[in-house]
Amino acid sequence: MAVAQELTIGEMVERCGVPASALRFYEREGLIRSRRTSGNQRRYGRHMLRRVAFIRASQSVGIPLAVIREVLDFLPADAPPTKEFWERASECWRKELNSRIEKMERMRDRFTECIGCGCLSFEQCQLMNPEDKLAALGPGPRRL
Numbered sequence: 001m002a003v004a005q006e007l008t009i010g011e012m013v014e015r016c017g018v019p020a021s022a023l024r025f026y027e028r029e030g031l032i033r034s035r036r037t038s039g040n041q042r043r044y045g046r047h048m049l050r051r052v053a054f055i056r057a058s059q060s061v062g063i064p065l066a067v068i069r070e071v072l073d074f075l076p077a078d079a080p081p082t083k084e085f086w087e088r089a090s091e092c093w094r095k096e097l098n099s100r101i102e103k104m105e106r107m108r109d110r111f112t113e114c115i116g117c118g119c120l121s122f123e124q125c126q127l128m129n130p131e132d133k134l135a136a137l138g139p140g141p142r143r144l
């Protein structure tokens with residue numbers, strides 16, 4: 001039996017486990033593409049399965065869709081992500097995740113300092129105003 005080169009949206013849902021609404025959203029966002037039949041039904045190339053897998057794997061580690069799109073833009077429109085492509089992207093994701101982990105650790109430490117304070121001051125609290133250099137000197141007025 002010949003394998004169909006194109007999939008309906010229902011077949012994509014079945015193969016990917018991704019809701020049709022998400023597939024339509026990815027398409028509106030330019031992450032995947034389909035062609036339309038004369039009856040205006042979507043048909044997806046089989047390589048879109050790997051694109052969806054790439055998107056879902058990236059989303060599962062918190063990578064924003066805008067960043068995923070930027071990376072997918074390096075691929076020709078009709079090419080599936082290759083193993084090498086995924087390896088390079090996942091290396092980028094690792095750096096992004098490490099950066100986020102460091103930021104979360106800093107936030108956790110600042111939060112620990114806030115426990116028992118409760119001032120929630122926009123001028124003094126580093127959580128309220130993380131870029132405030134005066135806050136790095138500690139709570140309380142610094143210009144008096």
Ligand code: FES
Pocket residue numbers: 113114115117118119120121124125126127139
């Ligand atoms: S609540 Fe954050 S420094 Fe007071």
